[in-house]
Amino acid sequence: MQLTLYNFSSHYGTQYNLHFMNIPLITIPPPLMFLFFNRQIAAGIASGAIKGYLRQSASAASQRAATRETAAGSPPLAGR
Numbered sequence: 001m002q003l004t005l006y007n008f009s010s011h012y013g014t015q016y017n018l019h020f021m022n023i024p025l026i027t028i029p030p031p032l033m034f035l036f037f038n039r040q041i042a043a044g045i046a047s048g049a050i051k052g053y054l055r056q057s058a059s060a061a062s063q064r065a066a067t068r069e070t071a072a073g074s075p076p077l078a079g080r
Helices: 002-007 016-027 029-036 038-071
Strands: none
Touching: 002 016, 016 029, 029 038
8 A cells, every 4th residue: 555655756746636635545545444344343353362261271172181191100191
């Protein structure tokens, strides 16, 4: 998007009328997209954060359980 601003500037001069007209055209769409897709954006961020946390905590819990079983002297169960 910023490349469009660059296109209206040259080594010899700048077309300020096109520059200032282009600024709202590249500024307005992102906030509008956020307003319309706010729920989907928030849901995607939350689901990614929770899924990664659950996967990591489950594997860490199984590793801790296996460590506790071997430290207690009993052999770990074969079916795990």
